[in-house]
Amino acid sequence: MPIPHAESDAFLADEGCLYLDCAAQGPRLRSVHDAAMAAMELTARPWNPPPVTPQALREQLRQRLARLFDGEADAIALVPSAAYGLATAARNLPLGPGDEVLVLDGQFPSNLMCWQARCADVGAALRGVRRESGQDWTSAVLAAIESSPRLRIAALPQVRWDDGATLDLDRICALLQSRGIALVLDLSQSLGVLPVDLARWHPAFIASVGYKWLLGARGLACLWVAPHWRTQGSPIEHHWYGRDAGPDWRFPLAPPTPFAAGARRFDAGGLDGLVPLSMALAAIDQVLDWRPENIATALKTCTDALDQGLVQAGLSDWRSPGHAPHLTALRPPADRMDAVFAALKQDRIACTNRYGLLRIAPHLHVAPADMARVVEAAARAA
Template sequence: MPLSDHDALTDLFATPPGTLYLDSAAHGPRLCSVHSAAEAALADGVAPWRIDMDDWYASIERVRTLAAMIFEGDGFRGDGDGVALVPSVGYAMSLAANNLALDADDTVLVLEGQFPSNLLPWQQRCAQTGAGLVAVRRAPGQDWTAAVLAALDTDPAIRILALPHAHWHDGALLDLDRISARAQARDAALVLDLSQSLGALPADIARWRPQFVAAVGHKWLLGSHGLAYLWAAPHWRAHGQPLEQNWFAREHAAAMASPSQPPPYRAGARRFDAGGVAHAQKLAMAAAALSQLQDWSIAALSQALGARTAAFDAVLREHGLEDWGTPGHAPHLFGLRPAAQRLDAVARALADAGAVFTQRHGVLRIAPHLQVTPAQMRMLAERVVAAAQ
């Protein structure tokens, strides 16, 4: 299906009529195929004895491979060995923090206002080791990339950079090509939370060479809560220590035999698989969602989402309100910052037009998906302009 066929794209989603859902950064819109897969899996659970274990294992590996293709792109041919199934990004980042070496004279770099899942684990780890934690701030007129690079230039103690690709507040984009190159030159470890970009923006793991990457499944990957993905660099697939011990991460037959010594871990990042996450309904939803993303291709999807935010931006520019937008935002996500005295009026205007969005700290976060058309985005921007008067 061409991504220019807006009517057909709208029909793929279960969003109620009359709703202009702009909150994909909180929870991705529900695809009809994902909803149907969830219902079918729930129905199958009425008779669990009919579910074949080999089929269950195969469904796990299918999701793992599909996720690997989103993380790694076609160049890796969906190498499932790199991906673990985990319950959350907080879990994944706690695992990363526990595995990476960190001494008292080292520093971990994060962004000011970073999402808690990629902040709290580093705060805890720094408290345990005595290491420092630096939350980078932007100077007026400075973007996040320049702020991070400046911090790397001035602080030789930085050993770990824990970053997103797009800031969750307003979609401000980081140039991970430049940042990763500087980190590699410094021999600093890069850890990425791609929850606000993976599935909507191509990732270049081969170029960035991170140690760990994580993303939740329920935002831009269009799946369910409770199933997230952790990508681990090859070293950690052989030597990393999991957060927990469960039979699922070990050689199954040996683990179920109650051995006197723990059996070997399963191959690759499977050693990091969390217990309980391979839930049939979540797996079915993930497989349907990831398959649809593959069919669209992330590059094409990113361009299509960019056309939607660009339509909104264009109207703001036409009326001299471009400073209300986020400079250099990601194609799929931006923050709208009306003048303080017009904030409530703008929020009401959007809501009255059927828009659903997040409002936080004076920012209206706008995160459309394909079921919202460019024409609808222009209409919403015109409502904003009218409310600005």
């Protein structure tokens, strides 16, 4: 069932402000805010046991997050950041001297720095994909794979973080699989909006933050782990969350306490706060209730309205071709960038300047008609 653009009541907002920066921080749901306040009240009285333990909340969250993938809770690890999850992937995937790791030029640093470090450690090479004039990212990635006989790992997004450009992962992954190349995905700019097709993509690891399109709290992210690594992988840190201590909860000197089932071995320590767990649960429940495919359809009407408005205003070359349904960017000339950004701010339109691009990332608090404000402000400063 389509989502009406009356969902603005579900979010906290300042009247008159048009918030278009979900790619940086998702807008705050009222249900998430209420969950945070209730959890804060509970933590103020630590002598009273909470009605639900942090361990139970973690498992509830794991089960909900799994529904964005294949429904298998054992596949999900809870981590503090996408960077932590991607570093876990870099730590585990085999890589040797002379091998190559593929990334996009200008890729978000969380999915870059861990590979820089890993390549430096083992004598491998990092290969950055750049687009030729008129070339899309998918074609550029496919060409790079074809020309890289030593490629062992491809670390990619589904949607670029700066302008919303999408990669055709179906085509890319088919080529990767034919060559035995491992795939690591950072879905921080798409999970919660775009579908995940594990059966086609066959990734080794997928990481995503929880505070952007999943509308949750900072400090709590997820890591999906392929079956092989759930039994063979080595975690970054060791703590009792990731171990199966049995009913006696004992940790002998020898033998080592066995790992907990599935991807739980990769859980990070310290993720037992009632506040972030409660916020994340309230957020994922709302995302699942709306359904990501419905969210994508609704947000596409907003970005389509923006594109159409730019054409009508004579600013068609300011559009970002091939963008995702939920994420795009304005491309004003360099000499007008500061003026356009200032005009948007003056009209209380919140977006982000990323390397000469004004990123536009709405959620369901925004209606297609709101995009006229963006076009009008941009046209005044053009």
